[in-house]
Amino acid sequence: MKVLFIGGTGNISKESSKLAISRGVDLYVLNRGNSKVDIAGVTSIIGDINKLEELSELQKHKWDVVVNWIAFTPEDIERDIALFKGKTKQYIFISSASCYQTPLNYPVITESTPLSNSSWEYSHNKILCEDRLQKAYREEGFPITIVRPSLTYDTVFPIAIGGFRHYNTVDRILKGKEIIVHGDGTSLWTVTHASDFAKGFVGLLGLLPAIGHAFHITSDEVLSWNMIYKILANALGKEANVVHIASDYICKIEPSFTGTLLADKAESVLFDNSKIKVFVPGFKATIPFSEGIVKTINWFNANPEHKVISPEEEQKIENILQAYHKL
Template identity: 45%
Template sequence: MKVLFVGGTGQISLPCVELAVAAGHQVSVFNRGIRSEPLPAGVNSIVGDMKDPVAYRALGDMRFDVVCQFMVFTPEQMAEDIATFSGKTGQYIFISSASVYEKPARHYIITEKTPTVNPYWPYSQAKIAAEALLEGAPDLKWTIVRPSHTVRTGLPTMMGEGDIVIRRMQQGKPVIVAGDGTSPWTLTRSKDFAVPFVGLFGKAAALGEDFHITSDRAYSWDDIYYAIGRGVGLTPRIVHVPTDTLVKYNPAWVGPLVGDKTWSALFDNSKVKRVAGNFSCSEDLDEVLAESIGFLKQRLAANTPINMDLDPLMDRITSEQMALGNS
């Protein structure tokens, strides 16, 4: 099939491009041409910007069988895609987010029937609004895909702090885990996500349907942080801090914590398996994180600057929490 990726070089999308090429599809990517990793041989690179309406609208006239949209984050962007691709593609696949599901969920296993209501995170609310707009488009055959926490290049941390946790480990400073560290959280490798994602291409049963794609396995947050440290030969000193306390220190953490990672995340993937075919994901945590650790080591070897703006706040939080006599 003739397949377009809008994006195509990111954390999740690049392995999907690679697998689509390996599956024999004719693949094009549309992005600004700024990339740190090479595209597979044979991929047609279309350099452009979604903010350029003339260049972007021309994509619709190229009549792709499948359009994979990784770069729509707002309903306004979705409206532009509806205008661009309606009546001009056989399948439009929108990458939404599993963070759209209600928080906390009414049932501990999340299915596609779980309501999409997230009152805490503007990112998720914008994805929900974009989904609703797409579902109302009369002339666009759509599929919605919701990844959960998918790992490849970055570290899976609770508050988006990224490599700062490694720097703190190196300095012997404690790192923060929200809650008591035992709540289960699902991590999925991008290369594992790619298999069912590409399996949805051209499937009539996928049209007008939403799917999440995740691993069937979850891990405690303590185990995740210990595995991150283990990957670089360090043992983290974890300080547990209640979520309610953390968001008082930094209201910007309401979204990623109360709107996402505070809650247990366990997913039923039976719906996507029925349509895209059965698939399995790595369940060994060290293997799940191996690629992320590899990219981390490259950044450390290159002395890539780490944004340490949160370091003083983390010092304050951990000091005050430990002063209470527990961690």
């Protein structure tokens, strides 16, 4: 099976690339050459998907599957439809579980949960991308499959403030400083290790019954935010000095957190993974957060250049804490 990944070396996609190779997929990865493709067995194509003059090598191929890990706007989708119509048997768009209805009318999310999130431009654009692809499927037969990851981690910290690609909150935990947990920390969430996500995702590659369908792929482990931060601190050998602050107040002081909090992580979310388990029999997430976060910490320790402490993020955290303590 001949597969093209546009992207393929990031936090989520790298584990999927490695698993695909291990299963005999003839995998090509298109990127701009800024990040080295160090996955054995991958054929690298250097080029910018937005620059047609750099895609002459790409145009020589027909594909069983094309996966775009880095499409974010309807313009990206228009470009891909033009590039790959008639040249691939399956086009997989990486959307986001943040597209689901916000706020939720019912906390258990299935793939039929309405898509509606106008509070975060990222999510709104992903919804517009899905709308365009569904139209292309219905009217032109463009062979789409949509995948909606939730908070998936490997080389990032899956926390709401001072995390992801930033090392700020981890650094604060290590130094015994106060960290912010939104709300009272009892709302529920699901974090998924990229290796587990890959098991479901790679099972969709070339799966013709999946054409026209959308899937989310997450762990079945459900944790409160209090527990997520406690497990993180425990893995660091520390105890978290937590300050609980209402999400509304956090966003009032620092509006830049509105998307990640009020439009995504402020309320409880439970994912029903029945659909992916039907289409990919045997799919099961097996890496609990207590194990996965140790892998992430070990990766950062082995790659200290990625321990980026953002001064801007740190100032936002301090601004929120100072405002809160003045109340």
